[in-house]
Amino acid sequence: MASEDYGEMSREDICEYLKEKGLGKWADKFKGKSVIKLRDLKNDGFMSGMGIHPPEDRQEILDSILKIWPSAPKVFNDPIHGHMELHPLLVNIIDTPQFQRLRYIKQLGAGYFVYPGASHNRFEHSIGVGYLAGELVKALKEKQPELNINDRDILCVQIAGLCHDLGHGPFSHLFDQMFIPKATRTAKMEDWKHEDASVDMFDHLVESNEDLKWRMKACGLNLSEDLDLDLDLVFIKEMIQPPAAQEESSPQWPYKGRPEEKSFLYDIVANKRSGIDVDKFDYFARDSYHLGIKNNFDHGRFIKFARVCEVGGQKQKHICTRDKEVNNLYDLFHTRYSLHRRAYQHNVVKIIEYMIAEAFLKADKYIQFEGSKEKKSTLSEATGDKEADTKLKGQQKPPCADKQSQIEGSKRRKLNLSTATGDKEADTKLTGQQNPPCADKQSQIEGSKRRKLNLSTAIDDMEAYTKLTDCVFYQILNSTGTERDLIKAREILKEVVDRKHYRFLGEIKYEGIPTKDEISQFKKELAAALPFPQEGAPADGLTKEDFVVLPVTMDYGKKGKDPIDSMYFYNKNNPDQTFKIKREEVSKLLPVQFSETLFRVYSKKIDPKRLEAARGHFEKLKILKN
Incomplete structure (x- = not known):
């Protein structure tokens, strides 16, 4: 979206925003104007001409407007895609606790225990997907203006790419594939996937960050009071988690965010028809780079030859490619197979993930996070509380109280964070881990309504799930509880650390x-x-x-x-x-x-x-x- 398109909020939205900020006394001044743009309020002469005469009042309005005024695009230097320029609204989303938590979730789960280069996280992958989503949709708009792709479409596709992995739990797919199905005994939870939490976390991100909805409106998105009725946000969530697959010949179009003539937009982030999407483009390139495995697929070439076409007389449109690119596509799927065989499904990676999941199951009810309501829950249920999942994942140092977060030293004496440096063994535990050790039951993170959740129940409360990251590995490993299952969980994780895996x-x-x-x-x-x-x-x-x-x-x-x-x-x-x-x-x-x-x-x-x-x-x- 070009900078001159910023500030397109309606007159009604401007009045509503000023009322929310305690400046409602000036709303009547704006109601009389037939046309008014947000950018007009940055002009002191414009406001003076409307009868807002005290300079301090004009400054107060200006200060409020600047809070939601889109800043300049930001350039990220990425080892995979080079210099990536991102829309300022994407930067606003990145700079939230809900997104920052992805810094502390390994992209390849336990792959880092086998491949020393696989230290990358969901954070950088998500930024890469958001960038590539924008590159593909902009290329289609430039080549085919008849598709009527507008700036709102582009921004929504970029946001969906950016936020598609918000719901991942500790060690990525280990959590939703190996832990949750065993920890939750209901059929509903056995089918739970991280995409479910991604949608919930996205709602939580929008609702809990002050002025973000207003920034979205200032950037041209259409928002209503109900997040489930707003078409742009519905569109974003449908791209993150598409409805159940149905036949293209069905008369019922399953999506609400965009009409059937724009069906191709749903193929960009998570393509359920062919499986060729920008999510794979990024993780193939990024994972191969960090694993030291050659990637034979050229996603840039695919974008060059991508074209939207009607297929078989159906109303729906597909993203198609040139016939000569068929070998490049076979390379894509062979790369997928090779990555699974050599890395994702590596025999040591899988058994370490199995052991970590085994430890999580043992420690489940002893690891607690504060969510949105007063109720005891567990690790796997943290994925249901958006704010809680974000808080745990989004912190470089998990919230441990100094005196409460105790570490076992060389003489089995208990030391806390500030005193651990005096004992070599305890100091090793403190410094030799990615995240500082959190006390087991005592290390509780404040949620909105003090609801307590543990590993498996946190998926029901996004407030709790926000706090759930890879940190829980060391929280269990360095816990001091004497419960039999918790002791067994510690022993299993110690076997992993000591390379005494099965x-x-x-x-x-x-x-x-x-x-x-x-x-x-x-x-x-x-x-x-x-x-x-x-x-x-x-x-x-x-x-x-x-x-x-x-x-x-x-x-x-x-x-x-x-x-x-x-x-x-x-x-x-x-x-x-x-x-x-x-x-x-x-x-x-x-x-x-x-x-x-x-x-x-x-x-x-x-x-x-x-x-x-x-x-x-x-x-x-x-x-x-x-």
């Missing part, structure tokens, strides 16, 4: 997606597969509880389907005519199968004797399965 035994291919019962049966078979079944052989004492079996599915993004089957192409001679390209037309060397499931098997026993016995069990079962 040991990988191997993997077995599995057809289809396994159920919980099938995984349990596999563990029983594993324990029963004695390597020395002959009579008189000593029993090794291993049971199914001594093994961990993690099913891992890797694919090209569309489960077992070829993702290119969902993509439409055009050629330069007829850019408005779309068509699909079959795999056989591209190359005979492309994969025929696009998904595989593995059973990863680990031993909880890591002493040499029992670890060797566990390997024997696995090898025996592998022979039986084959």
Whole structure:
């Protein structure tokens, strides 16, 4: 949005804003004007001509206007995209506690325990997605003015890209995929995803930051009093969490934020049709950079050739690309597979994430955060309270009271933050972690109404969820509670820190997606597969509880389907005519199968004797399965 377009608030909004700021006595002066723009109020002569004569009153109005007047765009220097210029409203959103908390949530979860370069966080990824969303939608507007993309559309798409990951919990997908489904025993919570919290957190961000709604209005967005009725905010939230998929031939358009003729805008941030979106563009490039893995996909080239076309006579429009770009798209999905195989689903990464989730489950009810209402809740439920989730994630140093946040020293004496530096062992605990240690039950962060929530219940209260970041790892590790489950949680995390994690035994291919019962049966078979079944052989004492079996599915993004089957192409001679390209037309060397499931098997026993016995069990079962 160009700077000359700033300050387009309506006369009614200006009057409402002045009343909110205690300047309602001047509202009648503005009501008589047929046309008035916010920028006019920056002109002292204009206000004087309206009869606002005391200079101090004009200055008071000017000071209020400057609070919401859009500042200049800001340039961020990014190692992936270079110099990124962001709209001032995006900068206003970045400078909120709800967004700043993303600095303390690892982008790759436990990947940092394996890849020393994977120290990047959701914060920089989200800024990158917001930037790329703007680059793509602006490129479409410039190439195809007939699409009628306006400045509000562009700004909404940028905000959606910026805020799409606001709802991530500690260690990113570990929280919503490995912890929440086990911590919450209801079917509703088993389906909970971070996108649910992203929408809630976005609402919380808008509501709890003074003047942000007015800044949005000053930048041209249409806002109502009800966030669920405002079309621009509804549009942003629909891009973050699209409605359930439905057939394009359906007569019912499922979105409310924008009409069907602008359906292509929903493909930019989270593309549910083809899976090709700016979220992937950024994390492929960023994750590859920090992991030291080559990224073969060129997102800049995709943006150059992107074009909006009508498809198959349907009213909905798709973002399509040139036919010659089909190999570049196969590179995109192969890059996705490679990142999952080599990093996201790395056998050590996955078992460390499993152990962290195991510790979270043990410590759940002992870790508390203050939310919006008086009620005891847990870690996983912090994702339901926007402000609480933001406060924990958005702080460089978690809110620990000095005297209450105690650290165990070398002689098992209790030291707090200010005295820990006198004891080497306690000082190591204080300085050797990303976030300072927070006391377990005693380290409570103030929410709006003092509602207490713990790990699993915090997803119901955004006030509490705001406070939930990777910090909870060290909060548990350095806790001093004597409860049995909390002690066990500490022991598990200490094993992670000491690199005494469960040991990988191997993997077995599995057809289809396994159920919980099938995984349990596999563990029983594993324990029963004695390597020395002959009579008189000593029993090794291993049971199914001594093994961990993690099913891992890797694919090209569309489960077992070829993702290119969902993509439409055009050629330069007829850019408005779309068509699909079959795999056989591209190359005979492309994969025929696009998904595989593995059973990863680990031993909880890591002493040499029992670890060797566990390997024997696995090898025996592998022979039986084959």
